[in-house]
Amino acid sequence: MEEFMHHGCSDEVTELMEMLSKLHFKSLLSVHDAVAQTDYEPTLPPIPDDYVADEEDSVKIVSLVKTKEPFGATIKKDESTGAIVIARIMKGGAADKSGLIHEGDELMEVNGVSMEQRKPKEILSLLACSKGAVTFKIIPALYREEVSSQRKQLFVRALFDYNPEEDPAIPCKEAAVGFKRGDILQIVSLEDETWWQACHQGEGKSCPGLIPSQQLHERRVTLQRPRALFRPRTPKASDDAKVLEDVDYRAITGFHIAGLRRSFRLGRKGSVAREVARSRRWSTGLHSSIRPPTYIEVIPYHSEPTDRHKLVVLVGPSGVGVSELKKRLLISDPDCYAVTVPYTTRERKQQETDGVDYHFVPLHKFEEDILLHRFIEYGRYKGHYYGSSLDSVNRVLADSKVCLLDMHPSNIKCVYTAEYRPFVVFVKPPRIEELRLTRRRAKFICEGEDKNPVRTFTEEDFEEMIDTSESMEREYGHLFDKVLVNGDIAVAFRELKTAVLEIIEAEVQWIPTEWVRPSPTASRRSCSHLTGWI
Numbered sequence: 009m010e011e012f013m014h015h016g017c018s019d020e021v022t023e024l025m026e027m028l029s030k031l032h033f034k035s036l037l038s039v040h041d042a043v044a045q046t047d048y049e050p051t052l053p054p055i056p057d058d059y060v061a062d063e064e065d066s067v068k069i070v071s072l073v074k075t076k077e078p079f080g081a082t083i084k085k086d087e088s089t090g091a092i093v094i095a096r097i098m099k100g101g102a103a104d105k106s107g108l109i110h111e112g113d114e115l116m117e118v119n120g121v122s123m124e125q126r127k128p129k130e131i132l133s134l135l136a137c138s139k140g141a142v143t144f145k146i147i148p149a150l151y152r153e154e155v156s157s158q159r160k161q162l163f164v165r166a167l168f169d170y171n172p173e174e175d176p177a178i179p180c181k182e183a184a185v186g187f188k189r190g191d192i193l194q195i196v197s198l199e200d201e202t203w204w205q206a207c208h209q210g211e212g213k214s215c216p217g218l219i220p221s222q223q224l225h226e227r228r229v230t231l232q233r234p235r236a237l238f239r240p241r242t243p244k245a246s247d248d249a250k251v252l253e254d255v256d257y258r259a260i261t262g263f264h265i266a267g268l269r270r271s272f273r274l275g276r277k278g279s280v281a282r283e284v285a286r287s288r289r290w291s292t293g294l295h296s297s298i299r300p301p302t303y304i305e306v307i308p309y310h311s312e313p314t315d316r317h318k319l320v321v322l323v324g325p326s327g328v329g330v331s332e333l334k335k336r337l338l339i340s341d342p343d344c345y346a347v348t349v350p351y352t353t354r355e356r357k358q359q360e361t362d363g364v365d366y367h368f369v370p371l372h373k374f375e376e377d378i379l380l381h382r383f384i385e386y387g388r389y390k391g392h393y394y395g396s397s398l399d400s401v402n403r404v405l406a407d408s409k410v411c412l413l414d415m416h417p418s419n420i421k422c423v424y425t426a427e428y429r430p431f432v433v434f435v436k437p438p439r440i441e442e443l444r445l446t447r448r449r450a451k452f453i454c455e456g457e458d459k460n461p462v463r464t465f466t467e468e469d470f471e472e473m474i475d476t477s478e479s480m481e482r483e484y485g486h487l488f489d490k491v492l493v494n495g496d497i498a499v500a501f502r503e504l505k506t507a508v509l510e511i512i513e514a515e516v517q518w519i520p521t522e523w524v525r526p527s528p529t530a531s532r533r534s535c536s537h538l539t540g541w542i
């Protein structure tokens with residue numbers, strides 16, 4: 009400062025010198041220094057003489073002021089130790105806001121009264137008559153901090169609908185969160201084995217509520233398992249009599265789109281399906297699950313427009329309408345959607361073009377590709393091989409089109425990866441009354457207009473379709489992003505188209521954590537309750 013004075017540079021410097029040397033400014037500085045040096049730690053109650061040394065580290069004294077509102081916590085007796093522990097902290101309540109009491113903490117004393125040999129009811133009445141500050145002596149739950157910080161960002165996709173209004177077992181309907189299959193939920197607490205706490209993604213964690221835990225939902229579904237589970241199916245003579253032929257959709261659409269043919273999806277009715285099923289090589293064990301679908305752990309994937317969902321997989325029982333829906337989607341926008349061109353070892357027919365209708369390949373080449381696991385599905389029909397390959401999926405994707413693929417759910421594993429990020433739609437039949445009505449009416453409308461025979465269904469076909477659908481959903485439901493009920497075809501098609509457009513345009517996709525973190529130990533670390541689905 010003196011230097012400035014020497015240079016005589018400004019009036020402002022002189023003025024500043026005067027201000028800083030004034031008495032009130034000097035007093036302010038001295039108060040600041042005094043405050044900074046003082047120790048303002050709160051005065052804690054003295055440690056009682058009877059504490060053993062080990063307890064010093066783990067015991068915590070917490071004082072909460074009681075208002076008209078409850079503390080927002082529940083307690084229970086730990087049956088193995090007899091200790092009274094905090095069972096649940098309701099988010100946003102006084103206990104939660106204090107940040108001092110946590111689930112799993114053990115209550116040793118309340119206002120100096122020991123909790124030993126007490127029943128939860130006695131403690132509640134003790135709390136009810138206390139006024140003002142209530143002091144709790146607590147042993148904090150082990151590793152609580154670590155566990156809760158790991159769980160902060162846990163998201164799951166719900167794989168079932170839940171309506172608390174229809175759940176007689178929910179402890180408190182007002183404190184519950186309802187959801188639909190496909191909703192993304194942020195799990196806030198997994199502490200309770202029966203009721204987790206969660207909120208809808210994007211709603212913030214301000215108002216989470218109770219949802220059934222994975223364990224609870226699995227138990228419920230297992231108890232309700234339908235009688236059809238082990239119902240033997242009587243083979244029908246008509247099964248073998250039906251022969252699936254390629255369908256020329258020129259007759260239907262008035263123009264030709266390559267690949268618009270019946271697929272040879274495993275599980276189809278008829279000879280192709282049977283032969284394909286007999287000759288399939290992939291084990292279904294790996295990907296199937298006998299556990300009912302509950303929740304699947306997901307993470308957000310932020311995609312570039314060029315990098316959006318491009319593979320749509322349609323699955324469903326034979327006859328449900330997978331080909332019909334695929335065909336309608338394709339025709340609705342042939343610039344956007346495409347199907348794969350299948351491979352075959354049979355002779356090319358006169359009107360067919362290689363690489364457009366089929367890739368016609370020699371037997372040895374097809375068999376070599378089988379050994380190289382190049383097929384998603386393949387099978388034999390009338391002595392010839394037919395198959396769809398991963399290469400043909402890649403070709404459609406390279407052409408920047410959305411690839412529509414139908415397959416048996418046991419084969420989804422071929423494309424259930426971060427590379428393909430498939431959107432899997434399960435096409436499900438409606439209830440049998442609607443199935444009868446819609447399929448018979450459809451036959452009536454179509455009759456006579458189309459040279460391709462419209463498929464007719466018997467009562468047994470309907471029952472079988474429903475049974476197969478139930479078992480597919482039970483076994484592979486965890487892989488389905490969307491369940492589409494195909495009752496009225498126009499309604500189902502609109503719903504499918506909306507869902508597909510939404511997913512291919514979405515900036516954020518919620519993908520299974522497993523796709524980016526395949527190590528089972530890693531996923532177990534992040535969420536021990538949610539492993540073992542895929």
Ligand SMILES: Nc1ncnc2c1ncn2[C@@H]1O[C@H](COP(=O)(O)OP(=O)(O)OP(=O)(O)O)[C@@H](O)[C@H]1O
Nearest residue numbers: 276277326327328329330331332446450463495497
């Ligand atoms: N919602 C619907 N209402 C009426 N008819 C329908 C409906 N959905 C499909 N169909 C008709 O049912 C028949 C079977 O449909 P589709 O061929 O699409 O079944 P799929 O699931 O592909 O079965 P598969 O794999 O055995 O061929 C077709 O004649 C189709 O037009």
